Amino acid sequence: MTGAQPVLSVRGLTKQFAVGGGRLLTAVNKVDLDIRPGETVGMVGESGSGKSTFGRAVLRLTEPTEGSIRFGGQDITHISQRQLRPLRREMQMVFQDPWSALNPRLSIGDLITEPIKLHLNLGRSERADRAEALARRVRLSRDFLRRTPSGLSGGQLQRVCIARAIATSPKLLVLDEPTSSLDLSVRAGILDLLAEIRDETQTAMLFISHDLSTIRAISDRIVVLYLGAVVEEAGAEALFETPAHPYSKALLSAHLPADPEVKLARHQLEGEVPSPINLPSGCSFHTRCPVAIGACKTTVPQPVAVGGTEHFARCIRIQGGATQTARSETA
C-alpha cells in the first residue's frame, strides 16, 4: 500500500482568519498530510487545534490562505468552485452534528440520493433503487426513506449522513467528529459501519476527532494537532505505545479509559490552550510544556524521525533522530 499514489496530498496548508483590528487568527499552520487509498488517517486535537478547519479547507469549503491541495494527482487549491463541483462526487464529508447537517424540509430518500442526482445521470426509478440499496447498506429500514429528518434519533440521522456521503462512491471521505454528538452505544454501531464501508470500498478516510479511544479504534495512522500545527504523526499503535512529543504524552494521559482498573499516568498540563490569535513564538507548545527550554521560545521545531517508520514529532527536545527538513525527502 505504501507505494500507491496518495488520494489526497496536502503541503504547507495554512488558514488564517481576519478577526478585526487587523489581527489574524491562525487556525491551521503549515500542515502536510498524505492519505493513500484505503487508508484511514485520524486527526486528533483539542478545541482550537484547527482540525475541523483543516477538514473543511481540504474540501475547499473554506478557502486556504497558503499551501497546496492535490486530489487524485490534480491540484485543486485554486480551481474555481464551478470546476470543483464535478470533483465533489469523489470527495464527500460527514459532519459532527447530524441534527443540523440535514435539510429538515427534504425526505430522507431525497437527502440520500441528492449526490446521485447531482453527479450521475440516472432516472427516477434507478435513483429509488439506489436509495433503497443505500438505506440497506447503512442498516436503515426502507420505511425511513419517506420520512423527514425531524422524527429520527441522532444515530439514525448520522446513518443518513453516511449514506448520503457514500452515495456516489467517493475516493475520499472527510469525517468531522462523526460520533462525538452520539450516545456511547450508538457510536459503536457507527464506527463498525464506517470500518465496513472502508474495507469494502477502499475509500480513504480523514477521521477528525478529539476522542482518543475512537481515533485509536478506527485509524491506521494518527496526526496530533496543537494550535493548528502537526506536533506528531505516527501509526496508531506506535502513537499509543510510544508517544514522543510532550503534548501527545499529556493528551494520552489526560484520557480517561472506561476501566477503573487502568491506573492513570499523570503528565498533567498546567493552564489551557493559548489563543490562536497571537501564536506563541518558536514552538507553540512551549507555554505549557513541562520540558521546555529557552531555545523552544525561538526555534520553530522541524519533524524529527522517532523510532519506527513514519513516526515523526516536531520537538527539539527529542534526541536520537535525524532532523528532517521536509517530508517530501522521505516520501
Add this chain to the structure above:
Amino acid sequence: MSQVVQGEAATAPRPGRRVLNRMIGLFRMSPVAAVGLLIILFFAVLAVFAPWLMPYDPIQSHPGRVLQPPSAEHWFGTDANGMDVFSRVIYGARYGFGIAIPAVLLALAIGVPVGLIAGYKGGYLDEFLMRIFDGLRVFPSIILALAVVAATGQSLFNVIIVLGLLDAPVFARLVRAEVLAQRNSVFVESSVAAGNPTWRTMFVHLLPNSIQGAMAQTAVRAAWAVRISATLAFLGVGIQVPTPEWGAMIRQGAEVMVSGQWWVAVFPGLALIMLVFGLNLLGDGMQDVMDPRRRQQK
C-alpha cells in the same frame, strides 16, 4: 410507588371527533389565531357565496329609495344612489380578498427572491438592494401609493401592482435576515459539499428553511393591503364609486354622515375593521405558532 400512571392508550377517535379535537387543540395553542381564523372564514364565506347571500344587486339603483335608514327591507339601509348597503357590504368582501391576496402574492414573488439573493450573495449586491428598499421606506407608504396610482391610472389592477411593490421590501428584509442566520449553518455547508450548484443550494436548501418568518407575516400584510386599498378608495384614488368596495362606500357615506345618514358609512366601516382585525389576529397567532422563540415563552 412502583405502580405508575399508565400513558393513555392511543385509541383513534372517530373522524368527526378528530376534527373537533384538532380545532380545540389549535385553539389551546393559539386562541388568538383561532378567533382570527373564524372571522376570516366568515368573510370568505361572504365573498364566495355573495351572489346567493345578497338580497339585491349591489349596483342596482332604486331611484325611489334613496338614503333610507335600516329597515326590514334594507337591513343596512340604502345609499345616495338608492343601492342596498347590505348587499354592497357583502359584495365588498370580494374586493377585500381580491386585492389583498394578489397584492401579497406579488409582494412575496418579488420580496422573497430578492431577500434570498441579497442575503446569500452579500457584499455590494446586498448593499445596493437594501439601499433601494430603505429609500422606498423613507416615504410614507400611503403617499407613495397615492402618487403612483394617480400617475399610472386608476384601476384595480394598478392598485394591486402598487401594493405588491410597496410591500415587497417587508418580505425581502424578513427573508434576508433569516438567510443571513442560516447561511453558515451545517446543512448549507453539507449541500455545498455534496456538490450542489449555487442556485440549488439557495432555492432548494436555504429558501424552504428561511421563509417561515415571511409566511407568518402574510396575514398581517394582507390586513395592511386591505387597509391601504380602502384608504386609497376613500381618498378617491384607485377604485371608483359606485364599485361596491368598502373604502369607496365609506367615502360616499362620509358625505352624508353630517346630515344624519350614518348607516351608509358605518356598516362598510365595521366590515373593514372586522376583516383587518381578523387578519391581524391570525397574523399574530401565526407568528406565535411559527416562530420558535415566541413559542418557547408560552
Add this chain to the structure above:
Amino acid sequence: MSLLKVEGLSTHFITRDIDNQRRVARALTDVNFALDTGRVLGIIGETGAGKSLTAQSICGLLKPPARIVGGRVTFDGQELTSMSPDALNRLRGSQIALVVQNPRSSLDPLARVGDQLVRIHQAHGRHSRAASRKRALDMLAAVGIPDPEGRARAWPHELSGGMAQRVLIAMALMNDPRLLIADEPTTGLDVTVQAQILDLLRNLVQRFGMAMMIITHDLGVVAHYCDEVAVMFAGTIVESGPVKRIFSAPGHPYTRALIGATPERRRVGQGGAQIGGEPPDLYNLPSGCPVRLRCAYATEVCASPPPERVMTPGHVVRCHHAGDLDARGSVA
C-alpha cells in the same frame, strides 16, 4: 443515615398535543438511590435517560409541564418534595449546590466575578461584606485559581472555559454545601482541562466533607472519579453499585452492552453492539422492563415490572434475569 435518600421518585411530563389529547411522558420511573457524605456517585446514561431530570427533581428545579408524581427525596432528614418553594430555595445554594455545564452562561455577564461570589454568600446568611469578600478570595484560591484578588475583579467574559468552570465551583462552595450536584461539569472542556477540573472536584469532596453527584455520559469519568454509579435507562435506574464491582461484573444486560461498547473493550467491526438501538419513546414506554424491546435476553416475563435484585451488598440490578445472564448467554 444517608445524607441524601431518593425513594420511588417518579416525574412525568404532562401535556396536550395539537389534537387536544393528553400526553404523558414518563420521564422518571421509581428512581431509588442513597448517597453518603464523603462519597461520589456517578449517574450515567444516554441522552433522555433522565440524568439531569433526576437532579432537577431533587432540588426542585422542575419547570412545567414536568412534575413529580410520586416518591420521596430525603436530604439530611428533611423531606424535599413537599417543602415550600421558599424553603427549597434557601436550601439550594447553601446546603445543596449545583455546578452545571456551560459555565459561561451560568455567570452573570454584568457583574464582576468577586461580586457574584459575595452576592451568593450574602443571600444565604448574615455576613459582613468584609467577611464575604474574604470567603470569596479563600474559595477562589481553593479551586486553584492563581491570583484570586486579580481574578475577583475580572468580568466573566475575560475568563477561559476552564477558569469559568472553576469560578462556578468556587461559587457552589461559598455557603459550605453538604451536597454538590455536578451536571456534566466537564462537557465542552478540553481533555487536558477536564482532568484538572475532575481532580479538583474529587479533592474538594474530601477536604470539605461533602457528598457529590456527578451526572455524565462518559464512562471514563465514572471509572476514575466515582465511588458508586447508577446506570439510567429511559427514566429508570437499571443498575447501581460500587464502580469497580459494576465494571468487573455488570449484572444488567444494558450495563453490559454499554461497557462492552467502549473502544477499550471491543475492536471495531467485531459486532455485538446489540443494545445499539434507539432509546424508547417516553410517551409510549413498553410495559414492564423498558430495555426489553432491544434486549437479547428478554423473555415473556420481562413484560411485567422487573424486581430490584441485590447481587452483593450495595449492588442492585433491576432485571428479571439478573444472576442467570451468563448461563442464558451461552445458550443464546
